[in-house]
Amino acid sequence: MNTNTVASRTQRNQGDVARIVEVETKMSLMQKRLNMTTRLPLFFIPLILSPAVVCDVKVSKADDRPNIVVLFADDMGFSDVGCFGSEIQTPNIDRLAAGGVRLTHFYNTGRCCPSRASILTGLYPHQADIGHMAGDLEVRGYRDRLSPKAVTIAEVLGSAGYHTIMTGKWHLGWRDEGSPTARGFQHFYGTRGYIDSYFTIVPRTEIYLNEKLVLPVSENPVNHLHPENEWYTTDVFTDYALHFIDTVQRENVRNKQDKPFFLYLAYNAPHFPLHAKPQEIAKYRGRYRDGWQELRKTRYKRLVELGVLDDSWPLSPPDVPEWESLTDKQRDDMDFKMALFAAIVDRLDQNIGRVIDHLDEIGELDNTLVLFLSDNGGTKETGLFGIKGETNTVDNHDQWGRKGGWTSSYGQGWAGLSNVPFRRYKRENHEGGISAPFIAHWPDQIKAKGELRHPPAHLIDLMPTFVDVADATYPNNFNGNQIEPMEGQSLMPIFHSDASKPRTLFWEHEGNRAIRDGDWKLVGERNGPWELYRISEDRTELNNLADSDPQTVAVLTAKWDSWADKVGVLTPEQFEEAKQQVRERAKQQKKGK
Template identity: 45%
Template sequence: MKHLLLLILCLLSGSITFAQKQITKPNIVIILADDMGFADLGCFGSEIHTPNIDKLAREGLKMTQFYNAGRCCPSRTSLLTGLYPHQAGVGDMVKYKGSPVYQGYLNEHCATIAELLKTKAGYNTIVSGKWHVGLQPSALAFNRGFDRSFIMLNNGSSYFNSAPLYNDGSKITFMLNDREITRNDTSKYLTQAITDFAIQSLEQIKTDKSPFFLYVAYNAPHWPIQALPEDIARYKGKYLKGWDKLRKQRYEKLLASGIIKKYWKLSDRDSRASDWDSLSPEEKDKWDTRMAIYAAMIDRMDAGVGEIMNKLKQLGKDKNTIVLFASDNGGSADEVKSLATVIQKNGTPGSVNSIDSYEIPWANVSNTPFRLFKRNTHEGGIATPFIAWFPGIIKAGSTNTQPAHFIDIMPTCLDLAGVSYPQELKNRKLTPLEGFSLKNVLLSKAWNGHDAIFWEHEGSRAIRKGNWKLVAEIDRPWELYDLDADRSETNNLAAKYPDKVKALEAEYLQWAQKVGVVDWNKIKSL
């Protein structure tokens, strides 16, 4: 009876006891990278200098089988709402595609983390960076629970200004709270601007006793690959060893760290990437420069993470703050130089006068040891390096290998804040959450997790149930993998276990009907 009374008192006061430390409504920081692969951080096998993010991993938790939704808009939607993207109206990107499930902006039946933490628990709420979950006023950050916001509405932008990026006449839109702003060539490098707004917002609320929720959505390292000259210089020449050797090097680091199992093979180099040794010296130099720019973008983002962490410490907020870090999808195979829709610029690589991407060969390195890329639902497209840091709460250097997904982030935030997910918000009926709180994972306790996790993006589709994964690209037959034995998806077992394929397909189709998936070929014909 005594213990029951104590539990009731804790619940009523909004405080929760983790391990030996009692916290009350922790500050919550979510940091999201854009188009960064599974193996692009130092703590996940990379040679790129990421000491600040590596420190979070060293002092916190790495989840090595954490999943995103495969692309920018769907992943951001799932992160913010705890729903599969289709359920929140963003089954694809931000253009209307013929049904409410593909309307292209957050619908009225979802709520964001900020809306619920603000209205139900009194949190100060801040977002800085890429928004990309709708262009409609009802879906903008200042109407979705954020007190302070500096956001980019589009998928990408120059890192030096807000000049048009596309040939269709569409503009790049940045917003400061509820008004549009223009970035010009004298503006800060975008990654720094995102960091600075986050820090300035924390400074503005430093005397407020209320907790805060900070969502930092970096645009790096999404194309166009552009970086500060001094950052590029630190990496130029380091990639002349080529992608074949670098993939092997990252693979070996992942093995040594225990992030991947010793019997998971390194997938073959993507067939569209050349043998590095077949390239001319001029070609090698071009490719080295591209990867140097990409690495510099991640390096600068990591420096921003360090600045934010230093500000938290300076304000005395770090001891009661949880930080979550992830990437919205795998490395991108986009070949921007071949896109007629993009305004082409061929100036100095990495500068404001250059529009370029690092393309298939280097994206294949980013996603080591996996296959395929952003937009695909093979592991290369949906595996994310996930890190959780909470001093005194999360065991330093811990690792969890259970499958989890972006849909779990919202319920985790609510659980930490002592907030129950409501059936309605502001007279809007809400779709029930799909995700589960990760609080037990953070505490190194048993977590029941998911019976199954699902994906669909532009016809690419998958289900993971236990160690089994059924996956197919658009208009392609199902492939079946035992991820415990083969997370690199190198041994297709579909022909060997046809009954398993049928059973998983039936479960996938049931989910697809539930969330409103439409045949992508029908959508394309609209």
């Protein structure tokens, strides 16, 4: 296809979007009035609508099932929001915590794609065919799209009568047959891939509206809902989330129905690159001059004061150079990099506030289950000073501050701050890599306000929770495929009570592996020995009991091995062999052409 054809198609697609937005804008005043009727008794309608509209509207029997909203952060550590100890100002996330409950032992899978697979399917990543990232090794557990033997939350809730909405980052495969709309989302705006820019659109991050490519690679993308505003992904994904909520509310009125909605808002914030707006940067510049060691201690103290941590769990020791060993220039640059990260989190919080306020304005907040969480811990994968840390500095920020791609990150030093009080990082299975801040807010049903819950929970628990509250049915078969049973359990009992029941959870990523069985956790790094910890006494994993308790190590190892065999985990050697075989097949196919 030539470039003129591509450009013409893009112009048509953008024209379609602009026309849609124009119609929606003209309807906005009517929309606000109609939205207010969707969950109100019939006798309230004359107080809100004109007589002409009232004659046309008949509200069906109320569906009192909750709306469900998942607010998913990207590369955010355990202590990066205020209600989990951070100095970053997150009043809106904290508002959710004050009106709901926080889970202090909530786990993700330790990395982006696997966490997205688990959150959407209620399965361990390998069962959903995303055992690594969204690349195809052509073997069970490691494909480039979700398994046909997995059913998504959108498919389950859609079958149960919900509107299903997604905006943001999919990152579960680029293929049409594996796209969000192919997997149950009726409304989608975002990228099928990853996102390596907040201000521009770089290759493989193109933007889709449902099945249609609407924004290709661009240095100056347009927000079709608000073309007067600068493109910034966190803002735009929120714009479309609110737009879709209003769309389905109007649909309810038009069809004289009262269907609830499920919204999966998958932000790319605060994942690198460090793209932030000037007003937020200025707010945090200079706040990190005390350095990572001192700020880790400050966050730890706050976490203990908040009750999130037991003060018998020591802060894990730093694994980076002393702050004072850096030069003055390095300290200034690193203060700036962390200010950028904080600014991204601040902007994320502002947008979450927009979602909360909008739900309140349309009368839906009280009967909406809102969850906030993240996909993995802070990342050290770009070195101590971050991506291009020695060349992309505060002095030349104007040259890289809005450039897409791998241009900047906050580095291992600040990742250790994000993951306070824990050891290790994203991609690893120690607590620092897999522990997430988690908040549940639902005023109609979660009567506890600002309370903490300490039982262990995992991304696999979201599917059974939503099936529970939505009175939905998890299928044995779907689209002609036999479906894997759910692995998790409903979190509703935890939302109501801190009582804990023993359970077993598993992890594996790139040879890093772990099992938490009741109070025990067995964890090992790639090609490293098993380490054993008693979590109730040692959440920060500092006292390895493996040598003193080989029997427990043996029991837990057998359980992990059985699970790994069940879900199709490849050893690091098998993984590398599978990658090599894919490369060889690709070479042969290329020669054949």
